[in-house]
Amino acid sequence: MSQLKERYVLTQSQKMMVFILSMSLYGLSNMITELVPSVNFGPIELSVEYFAFIPLTLCILFHPLYAAIGASLGEIIFGEIMLGQFGGFGEIEKFIAFSLAMFIAGSLVNDPKNKKQVGIAAITGVAIHQMISMMVDIGKVWIGVEELEAVPGLAESVVIIEGFAFLNDVLFSGILFALIPTLYLVPRLYGKIEPLLGLKPRDNTVKFSIGEVLAPRFIIIAVILAFSAFLFEFLAESGINILEWDADFVDRYGEWFIWVSLGIAGVIALITILLMLRNKKNNRLMDNQSEKKVLS
Amino acid sequence: MTEQILIENVTFKYPGGELPVLRDVSLTVNKGDFIAVMGSNGCGKSTLGKLLNGLIPHYYVGDFTGKVTVNGLLTTDHKVAELSHQVGYIYQDFENQLVSPRVLDDASFAPLNFGYHDYKDRGRQSLATVGLTGLDNEFIWQLSGGQKHLLALAGVLSLDPDILIIDEPVAQLDPYHAEETYNILKKLNEDFGKTIIVIEHHTEFIADYCNQVVLMEAGQVLWKKNTQQALREVNQLLDSQIYPPQVTQAAHKIGFLEMSDYPITLAEAVSSFPCYLKNTSNKSVPDSKNSDQLESLIKIEDISFSYKTINRSRKKVLKDISLTINRGERIALVGNNGAGKSSLLRLITGLVKPEQGNVIVHGRNTRKYSPEKMADLVTYIYQNPEEMFIEDSVRKDVEFFLKARKVPDYKLIVERILRQFELTDLQDRDSRLMSGGQQRRASLAIGVAMNPSVILLDEPTANLDIATRKHITELISSLGDQVGAAVVATHDMQLVAEWANRIIVLNEGEIIHDGTRDSVFNNLQLLEVAGLKPPQILELSRRLNMSQLMYTVDDFVHSVKREGTSYGIYTKTV
């Protein structure tokens, strides 16, 4: 049997070890950063956003997928549920954004000894995460405020504030709590931590399959493109078209639209209840699947 | 006798390992055995255990040859899940084996996963078996170490396995809980017919509880013998760094008995050693120093301390304690768990402040100085050495304090300390990846490098095998002139007897005795109240009514030889 081929085919338990490790450590760090008070200068918040170096280091040293998922779940469990701050749907967005960003960062590195690669990966990871968060935040205001373009100055200020927060987080948290610690930790832990889990260290003779290497890069480019497209459209006057269309839509269908959206949500809730009742009666295994689909 | 476990010619190498951990091992274990596996560190004892529950070869996919049959099941053909119904494994770091927040959930975790409808009942029943009742909804982190160990045991018992493997049950427990655990194992063995395999090097426990002993060395089984025969192989055991019971060592050193007559338990020893008349007049008087010449380093004045519990009430751990610690004192702080030993040490470091009263170290009141400032005077060595390792090599850890303070010529100091603690060859290793004894040496070296006036050690010999324990005891004794005073909180009565010149007995937050080893070990009532278990040889000398208590095997041997010659009793036993 070729050991090289086996390398990244981890057993279920090895995946679980990476997962647990990442979950408990990043979770702990998250709880600590939540408890540490932040320094505010008006809208400029100099806070320790997160200790991104922990999942980054683990994603670089181990299998990025399990380390990334573990870290995101750890954040939700330790940083939100345990502190009584679990936010429901908001957590789904955080989970996806953070796992994706960390996974991409980890996948970018194929030689943990290469400082340049590690550094680029660390900053990229934070940037992707912050970019997604920013888009979601802008999107929230966009959805939440009726006829956004009709309110003078609001659209610009949202973009400016979120954009500033983005730069602040990437430059402050990104450099101090992602780039520098990751560059410090990865070489120290490389070759030392893996045997403790019964794994062999990653090395540059083994690469991910082409698909695995391409996929993350492709995603980064896609995310950047999508983001810039979004930003330009939003800022440029021609971009208002979208909003106008949106407003038109509301104008044309008026109240009816609200009732429809409300109705859809109601129907979803109703279906879920029905499914649950059926579940209760039949106790069939399949039902969970459909429930899951409905909810997601 | 039915053969329950059959290991045939097994050789195993961990994935990525260079040498096989097990080499051509063959062993048979009969149903109902209570068997001890002994051997020095890294001889493959724990690997042998993992062979039986199928973790090898299913979980650790290394190079495996040979055949293992457990209860008629070939481990290569059956999954870990199936084998865990046959074999239960309790780890040395059993805390990490507990995965649920609450007691009952953890005890019923395995039966639930295997889909038993009565999983809660199974959990409750196994909790009852180990005597852990009334705690079902308690959070695990509130349990004591001993209770956690029992819970780990209950967790594997819930699947009702026929075979239990316990990896070093005594290592992480204090003597009282260790005995309790062994009594439960005995019950499981005798009343429930379980086969028990302990990985153990505390031969005094082996003598009391086990019927078979396996000796391993360098990945091979040297022999399997019944306990009496096994423990009498004094020379061979000592070669493997294993110390037979003190009474057996004594018999061996005195040399008046045939090997086949060596006693292995205290009771046997009492009948095989000659009896002396108690000579009370000859009792040594503790050497009390003149108090005028004493230079006091630490003054503790009427301190009280309490902490908050989960239901927000306060639990008092120290009540009105007053104490003076003088230069040159080697203090042992003893008492059962929860007596307040650790709290007292932490108060001296200034990490926590007393609720009432003052702690004054070298004239500095801990209330007024930050812990950083106090650290120049007092060093606290954690029970778990890993918590002292903050750097990635031994050397960097030792020099951290000196470097931060820009001490000139710190390199020379570090070199000297590394030599003193025999760490020169290990200086570039990561402390966390070393053996237990090496870690302990490194933690002592780190403490000494801080050049403290007072050094505080929390359980410095816990979790060590006896050979390493002796070595650490020597190193602690060698601290002598380097520090003004040393305070050790410990359960290790051997260390107390050999090292301390002042013993403070704490019980329920109060000092119930402050004296010397003679005043402590002669006071049977005190020993009883404080839950102290004197070393076996000391107990023997008491039972034999010797003129004075013997603290070490060598003292005992000398005394017996001297007195034996003068009384001419040798002939009696030969």
Added chain:
Amino acid sequence: MEYTRKLSEKLSVEQVKIELLNTAYGNSNTFLAKLDPRTLFVWYLFFGIVPWFIHNQVILLGMFFFMIATTSMSKVSPLIILILSLGLLGQGGYLLIASWFFGGDITVILPLLILTLKLSIISLASITVFCSMDPEKLSDGLLKIGLPGQVSFSIAYGYRMLPSLLEEYHHIFLSFRLRGKAPEKNGLLYWRSIIYFSKIAVLSFYPLLLSTTKRARTTVEALETKGSFYGFNHPEVKKIKLAHLSLRTRDYTFLIFSIIYILCVFSVGNNI
């Protein structure tokens, strides 16, 4: 320095542990806490999403009052509400100020207020629901709606390991403090001390990474022998585990009442 010292004395590790567990298990006697997790999820499914798409102020106000009622029923700690309010007001405030720089005027206030109202409804809904579930209930509920067993295991494991991890981190942090040397001067706005402590906070993770790795190995071995992976892959295990969940009269009452109330609010809102 004085500030840090006082803070570190107040924030003892024991204290944090106790507070955390009380947060998690404190509210188990309220009406909402006795509801089935599925009821709470369905309820949240509505109040967590729908407000985004409603711009009618009367309806929003009606929902807001309902949320205030349910939140007070769930006996959430005032601190959480305070943090929430400050966060919402802060965000709205910044947006308001910033928008004036871009030529905004008084008309900005109303849309912002509505946005804040929506966010409040959604946040209060999540507080009502998730503070009424202790971790066990939440993880059972998540398992029931189809999340993998690993998630509910992780929640339980988090509660199991948190105290040990916190304590270990604390000890390592103390080792750094006691053996290192804090800056003599605090600098402007304590910046020297802040950098010093931040550096320690980060460095303390190096030792913790290695020791947690060792823990993880034993834990996963134990999980293997305790049949966790068997449990994750066998749906009947899930069924046994969740057998105690059942929808009772109070669940239906609560849902029906919510529906009636919302229908009333909508009809009132659309007719004004």
